[in-house]
Amino acid sequence: xxxxxxxxxxxxGYLLSLVLKxxxxxxxxxxxxxxxNSLLCVYFHNPSPKEFERFVKWITYKKIGxxxxxxVISFLETHQxxxxxxxxxxxxxxxxxxxxVRIIEKYNVPxxxxxxxSAVKTGFFWSPIYVSENDSLKEFHTFNYKEKIDxxxxxxxxxxxxxxxxxxVHEIIEMAKxxxxxxxxxxxxxxxxxxxxxxxxxIELELNFKYVSSILNKTISGFAYPHxxxxxxxxxxxxxxxxKYAVTGKKGRIxxxxxxxxxxxxxxxxxxxxxxxxRIFGCW
Ligand SMILES: [Zn+2]
Numbered sequence: 001x002x003x004x005x006x007x008x009x010x011x012x013g014y015l016l017s018l019v020l021k022x023x024x025x026x027x028x029x030x031x032x033x034x035x036x037n038s039l040l041c042v043y044f045h046n047p048s049p050k051e052f053e054r055f056v057k058w059i060t061y062k063k064i065g066x067x068x069x070x071x072v073i074s075f076l077e078t079h080q081x082x083x084x085x086x087x088x089x090x091x092x093x094x095x096x097x098x099x100x101v102r103i104i105e106k107y108n109v110p111x112x113x114x115x116x117x118s119a120v121k122t123g124f125f126w127s128p129i130y131v132s133e134n135d136s137l138k139e140f141h142t143f144n145y146k147e148k149i150d151x152x153x154x155x156x157x158x159x160x161x162x163x164x165x166x167x168x169v170h171e172i173i174e175m176a177k178x179x180x181x182x183x184x185x186x187x188x189x190x191x192x193x194x195x196x197x198x199x200x201x202x203i204e205l206e207l208n209f210k211y212v213s214s215i216l217n218k219t220i221s222g223f224a225y226p227h228x229x230x231x232x233x234x235x236x237x238x239x240x241x242x243x244k245y246a247v248t249g250k251k252g253r254i255x256x257x258x259x260x261x262x263x264x265x266x267x268x269x270x271x272x273x274x275x276x277x278x279r280i281f282g283c284w
Contacts, residue, residue, distance in 0.1 A: 013020060021179035029281050030062055032066060039067060039075060039254040041087045041265040042280060043224070046094035048163065054105045055268070056272055059086050060107055068110035068184040072254065073244055079256040087254075089247060089265065091224050092116050092125065093167045097175070104180055113175070114186040114247075115210035118152070119166035126155040127185060129162075141192055144199045152189055169215050176216050184222030185209060185243065194231045201237045209241050225249065228267075235261040 033040070044052065059066065065084025070088050074080070090097055093115040104111055119125045130140060130151070138147065147226070165173070175181050187193065188207035196204065205223075212220060221244045225234075229250015238246055238261060245260040252264030266280045 043089045043230040043265045044268045046096045048098045067200045069112045110180045110181045116183040116186040116190040118189045122156045126152045141195045190226045192227045194229045
């Protein structure tokens, strides 16, 4: 077919070269990633099944492969890279996570879910309500532990009829029947550990650990820092609960030299699929 309009011809040529450039660049990025002795941890909160499946399907189609929590622990200990490279994690314990189980089963994907247990108990998360009333958590972080707990308790009683947004005990037990799903801690009240003393962190982990252990008969090895932030002094307290690793909100890959208690991750955001892929695989 001969295109007579000169400008249309230029434009189509430009589009074609752009598409080729993107395809070649994607191939280059993925090949580079495969060769590197590193793993990639991606975290979600409450993704829609559609966007979660799209991501899982893409990783499967590109033959990048997934790793489980135990494979990541083994990689950090032995420095032997497993077959797959991407570790999926879910933070908080949103009720909608239950809809992901059929996708986890369909693609046989391992995933680790970090539970904040006060939300499991009350049925909802206090922080989105606090943020909607106060714009951010900036001031909240400056309060002492007692003040924080008082604010959370007030929100929990005021909004007790809001309806469930967090997983229930029954739903967690259902999810735990799948061997591909492992569970970790996330503090009881979803508090940033950066602003807690060692004693307060101990209280938060003890409440969290006891609640999760009362629901599940599974070994708990991991922890995710609420809000992704940390002080750098948490390791000592985490070890008291036999926690072998902790994941942060800091962007980056997992290397053999990575500190297991401050693991980097990439968050899957509400931006477009292509933008997420580009960010996660280091295009920008
Ligand atoms: Zn969280």
